[in-house]
Amino acid sequence: MVSKIVSCISGIIFGVGLSVSNMINPEKVLGFLDLFGQWDPSLIFVMMGAIIISAPIFFLFRNKNRPLFADNFAKPTLKSVDKNLIIGSATFGIGWGMVGFCPGPAISSLALLNTYSLFFVLSLLGGFLLTELVNRIIIRR
């Protein structure tokens, strides 16, 4: 039960952070990506702010066995740089650069009741499902 509350509170705080930094706004993000034009470096400061908080905690907890409200820490399983990481990240970047939306801000922006946000999120879910379907077909063969 407590873990459920933690999940929701984490999401809320994340959404507040995206609002305060205005990263929820695709135009703000496109400003960062417009490196060779009218550049807005703000996104780097968002990442630095987040990393300054999370990196020391990850380091301090690196040998801990149990989180407070779950049985174990979910550690990333993959370690090596593979073809999927490169192709996937490159594809993501193209989509990100087209509109200025990545998954977190897109979902948070549903709060602003913008039709385009809704279409983006539905397409995002479509992308997940399509990839899942292809993965399952490949595994079955």
Place this chain on the structure above:
Amino acid sequence: MNIVNFTPQSAFLGGIIIGFAVIIFFIGNGRLAGVSGIVNAALVSKQNRTDNFLFIIGLVLGPIFYVFFTKIDIPFLITSSLPIIIIAGFLVGIGTKIGRGCTSGHGICGISLLSVRSIIATIIFMITAIITVKLNG
């Protein structure tokens, strides 16, 4: 290159707030707050489904609480056309699933863990995004 619309204080403060969301989710539930992973898992996996949905609901509640308590309007503008929005949404979904992470998972959590995979992923998606914006003119 001209620097415009730069808001270092609100960006850094917002980043710190996001960092707190990451560590609360990690210390409490032992999980990394990568949004693409959470949304994808909510969609295709039964494991932690309620937690994943609650995190997503929280993400949507965040801006509502922010506006309610601060009375500050959130600047928000999408200039892309609907077909571009739909294509971009698909590319972000497919890409983050194949690459196993987005700006939060690789860019914040992964880099904080000093993961080589995430550092490389972040460099790649930033480069292709910057090129896309450049080509869009």
